[in-house]
Amino acid sequence: MASSGKRGGVTSVWTPANIVTCVRIVFIPVFMVLSDLSYHNGSGQVSVGLAFAAFALYVILSLTDKVDGYLARSRNEITDFGKFLDPIADKLLVFSALLLLMDIGYVNLWFVFIILVREFLVSALRMVASANGVVIAADKLGKWKTAVTMVSICCYLFTFAFGALTASAGVSPITIALHGISDILMIAAVVLTVVSGVQYFWNGRNVLFS
Numbered sequence: 001m002a003s004s005g006k007r008g009g010v011t012s013v014w015t016p017a018n019i020v021t022c023v024r025i026v027f028i029p030v031f032m033v034l035s036d037l038s039y040h041n042g043s044g045q046v047s048v049g050l051a052f053a054a055f056a057l058y059v060i061l062s063l064t065d066k067v068d069g070y071l072a073r074s075r076n077e078i079t080d081f082g083k084f085l086d087p088i089a090d091k092l093l094v095f096s097a098l099l100l101l102m103d104i105g106y107v108n109l110w111f112v113f114i115i116l117v118r119e120f121l122v123s124a125l126r127m128v129a130s131a132n133g134v135v136i137a138a139d140k141l142g143k144w145k146t147a148v149t150m151v152s153i154c155c156y157l158f159t160f161a162f163g164a165l166t167a168s169a170g171v172s173p174i175t176i177a178l179h180g181i182s183d184i185l186m187i188a189a190v191v192l193t194v195v196s197g198v199q200y201f202w203n204g205r206n207v208l209f210s
Contacts, residue, residue: 013079013081015071015072015075016071017068017077018072018079018081018082020067021068021082023064024064024068024089025085025088027057027061028093028096031057032096032100034053034057035050037050038050038051038161038164039051039103039104045164046160046164046167047164048165051157051160055157055161058157065086065089065090065093065146069086090146091119093150094150097156098111101153101156101157101160106159106160106179107186111190114193114194118196118197121197122197122200125200125201125204128204129204129207134204134207139196139200139203141195142196142199142200144196145189145192145196148185148188148189148192149186149189149192149193151185152182152186155178155181156182156186159175159178159182162178163175163179
């Protein structure tokens with residue numbers, strides 16, 4: 001199970017960065033359970049406490065994406081295991097939330113489909129490139145895509161919880177505004193998804209069509 005980093009003398013995959021990544025993956029099902037129970041709890045009403053708990057947990061899990069990357073770089077502990085696991089953790093975190101938001105009618109099916117197709121295609125491209133000894137690293141546009149998507153999801157989750165909190169007084173103008181902001185961010189995320197996907201294939205065109 002040992003692995004060595006490119007810039008440091010790492011002798012084990014269990015670096016602080018990789019432990020943070022693993023913890024993030026472990027808590028994704030917890031987030032899903034909290035989110036699902038807040039909506040499908042048999043009472044016919046949204047559980048405000050569970051909805052806010054799911055929102056808070058998702059924010060924490062999203063922030064750990066920066067923490068593990070910082071730890072790996074600052075400690076010179078970049079491992080192949082971390083390179084493999086980190087993007088998987090990101091995708092699981094994003095798609096677990098998107099599926100739940102789609103279930104409650106907050107996110108359009110086509111948005112989820114576009115993001116999913118892009119991830120499959122880019123992953124396949126990277127596999128082909130890796131088989132040919134070429135590494136296609138994530139660029140700034142791809143990182144912005146992930147960041148905007150996660151922020152949008154956080155906004156949706158907060159809107160859902162806040163809407164449940166104020167439901168007794170009817171639909172709040174604040175809830176409507178928050179939902180609109182979430183929609184705008186999601187549209188921006190989808191646009192970045194498409195553009196960054198095209199850029200990946202443009203950068204890897206020599207590998208793909210060789």
